[in-house]
Amino acid sequence: MKNILLTGATGFLGSALARHWIRSGYKVSALTRPTTNTVRIQDLLDGIQLICCNGDEDVLGAVAKVAPDYIIHTACSYGRAGESLVEIFDVNVRLGLLLMEGAKLLGKEVFFVNTGTILDPTVSNYAMSKQCFSALGAQQARQIGSGIKFINISLQHMYGPGDDKSKFTTHVISSCLENKENLKLTSGTQKRDFIFISDVVSAYDAILSNVGSIADFEDVEVGSGEAVYVRKFVELVHSLTASKTILEFGAIPYRINEAMLFEADISRMRSFGWVPSISLEEGIKMTVNKDSA
Numbered sequence: 001m002k003n004i005l006l007t008g009a010t011g012f013l014g015s016a017l018a019r020h021w022i023r024s025g026y027k028v029s030a031l032t033r034p035t036t037n038t039v040r041i042q043d044l045l046d047g048i049q050l051i052c053c054n055g056d057e058d059v060l061g062a063v064a065k066v067a068p069d070y071i072i073h074t075a076c077s078y079g080r081a082g083e084s085l086v087e088i089f090d091v092n093v094r095l096g097l098l099l100m101e102g103a104k105l106l107g108k109e110v111f112f113v114n115t116g117t118i119l120d121p122t123v124s125n126y127a128m129s130k131q132c133f134s135a136l137g138a139q140q141a142r143q144i145g146s147g148i149k150f151i152n153i154s155l156q157h158m159y160g161p162g163d164d165k166s167k168f169t170t171h172v173i174s175s176c177l178e179n180k181e182n183l184k185l186t187s188g189t190q191k192r193d194f195i196f197i198s199d200v201v202s203a204y205d206a207i208l209s210n211v212g213s214i215a216d217f218e219d220v221e222v223g224s225g226e227a228v229y230v231r232k233f234v235e236l237v238h239s240l241t242a243s244k245t246i247l248e249f250g251a252i253p254y255r256i257n258e259a260m261l262f263e264a265d266i267s268r269m270r271s272f273g274w275v276p277s278i279s280l281e282e283g284i285k286m287t288v289n290k291d292s293a
Contacts, residue, residue, distance in 0.1 A: 001025065001026060001027055002021070002026040002027070002069060002070060002208065003026075003027045003066065003067070003068050003069045003070070004021060004026055004027065004028050004029070004068060004069070004070045004071075004072055005029050005030070005031070005062070005063065005066045005068035005070070005071045005072070005099075006018055006028060006029070006030045006031070006071075006072045006074070007030070007031050007071075007072070007073050007074055007075035007095065007099070008073070008074035008075035008076065008115075009028075009030035009031075009032070009041060009048070009050075009074075010030075010032070010036055010037060010038055010039075010040050010041055011040070011074060011075070011076075011164075012040075012158075012160070012162065012163045012164055012197070013074045013115065013158065013197070013200065014030075014072075014074040014075070015040040015041050015044075016160075016197050016198075016200070016201050017072060017074065017201055017204055018030060018041060018044055018048055019041070019043075019044060020201050020205065021205075022044055022047040022048060024205075027049075028047070028048050028049070029048070029049040029050075029051060029062070029066045029068070030048055030049070030050055030051070031051055031053050031059065031062055031075070032050050032051065032052050032053070033052065033053060033054065034052060034054055036052075038050070040162070049066075051065070051066070056098055059095065059098040059099065059102065060098060060101065060102045060105070062102070063099060063102025063103060063105075063106070064102060064105065064106070067106055067108075068103075068110065069109075069110065069111065070110070070111045070112075070113065070208060070211075071099055071103060071110060071111070071112045071113065072113045072204070073095075073096055073099060073112065073113065073114045073115060074115045075091060075095060076091060076092055076115070076126070076130065077090075077091035077092055077126065077129075078126050078166065079124065079125050079126050080166045085125050088125050088126060088129050089125075089129050089132075092126065092129035092130050092132075092133055093129050093132055093133045093136070096114065096133045096136075096137065097133070097136065099112070100112060100137065100140055100148060103147070103148055104146060104147060104148065106147070107147065108147060109147050109148075109149065110147060110148050110149070111148075111149045111151065111208070111211045112137065112141070112148050112149065112150045112151070113151045113153065113204065113207060113208070114133070114134060114137055114150065114151065114152045114153065115153050115155055116130055116131070116134045116152045116153055116154050116155065116219070117130040117131065117134075117154070117155070118154050118155070118156060118262055119131075119259075120257055120259065122257050123255070123256075123257050134152045134219075137150040137152060137217075138150055138152065138217045138219075141216045141217040142216060142217055146216075148216075149211060149214060149215075149216050149217070150216070150217045150218075151207060151211070151214055151217075151218055151220060152217075152218070152219045152220070153203075153204070153207070153220055153221075153222050154219055154220065154221045154222065154264070155195075155200065155222050155223070156192070156193035156194070156195050156221075156222065156223030156224070156262060156263075156264050157169065157192045157193060157194045157195065157223075157262070158194075158195055158196075158197060158200050159194055159195075159196065159197065159283065159287060160196055160197030160198070160283065160286070160287055161197075161286065161287045161289075161290030162290070163197075163287075169194070169233070169287075172233070172234050172237050173237050173241070173284070173287060173288060175243075175245055176237050176238050176241040176243035176245050177241050177243070177288065178245075179243055179244045179245055180245050181245065181246065182245060182246040182247075182248050183234075183245050183246070183247055183248060184248045184251035184252050185230075185231075185234060185247060185248060185249050185250070185251060185252055186230070186249070186250070186251075186252045186253070186254055186258075187231070187249055187250045187254075188229055188230040188231025188232075188234060188249050189229060189230075189231065189260070190229070190230050190254070190258060190259065190260045190261070191227035191228060191229055191230070191260065191261045191262070191263065192227060192228065192230055192233070192262050193223035193224055193225070193226065193227045193228075193262050193263045193264050194223075194224060194228065194233060194280055194283070195222065195223045195224045195264075195276060196276070196278035196282075196283035196286070196287075198277075198278060199224070199276040199277060199278050200222060202274060202277075203222045203269060203274055203276075206269065206272040206273065206274035207220060207272065209272070210272040210273075213272075218268075220268050220269065221264040221265050221266060221268065221269070222264060222266070222269060223262075223263065223264025223266060223276075224264070224266075224276045224280070225263070225264050225265070225266040225276065226263065227261060227262060227263035228280060231249060233280070233284075234247060234249075235247070236280065236281060236284055237284055237288070240281070240284055240285055240288055241288055
């Protein structure tokens with residue numbers, strides 16, 4: 001039985017992973033904070049061990065208590081709710097380092113699967129902090145005798161029903177469903193790799209099933225493997241929702257250091273026997289149907 005310690009279990013990705021792994025019969029423990037809202041995992045509370053952490057010693061104690069074979073790190077701070085730079089780094093860097101320190105003390109091999117970012121570090125404090133921890137994790141794993149395998153997942157643009165309202169994909173879908181008068185957008189000529197949540201979950205599962213063939217450190221790209229214009233994504237949502245919202249392409253300038261192309265190289269994932277199964281149109285339809293219910 002896989003013994004998993006999960007962070008971010010009440011988030012969009014973390015809750016989907018927890019639900020899948022509990023149903024698969026794995027032992028899943030999750031770190032929470034005193035202020036954590038567990039609404040996303042209310043149906044899972046009988047099958048998951050929640051460990052409330054309010055400081056460094058609590059995190060180290062949780063790792064010692066669970067003695068996980070796998071640490072799956074999905075917790076993050078985007079900085080969209082007014083968090084300070086220190087608060088962002090506490091979640092995106094410090095928490096991960098504490099987990100790694102705790103894992104080293106276990107005296108056994110631990111597979112640390114980190115949810116990284118594809119964003120350039122100059123884009124935002126979020127991107128800078130995520131890239132910082134990915135680099136530190138790789139460095140730690142390469143140290144002789146660390147006992148840690150560090151798999152950094154470079155995750156493309158994940159979407160699906162119930163995602164956070166602050167996300168671009170959710171904002172577009174909800175605006176079209178609500179028939180808002182207008183939706184201000186960039187020109188939409190940048191290309192993005194959109195991947196549906198169930199494909200992300202199956203990708204993480206495939207990685208856990210193939211850790212024996214993974215080096216002490218690997219960066220693994222996860223996405224659909226096909227980039228589409230942002231404008232196409234928006235127009236597809238608009239069409240599938242039969243929305244009356246006026247799409248104002250070009251009303252918003254591109255942000256500084258805007259990347260014009262993100263597309264995953266999924267050859268490594270294919271070597272694990274994984275391929276995405278949900279097309280963009282199917283994924284949008286499923287998201288629209290559930291979010292409008």
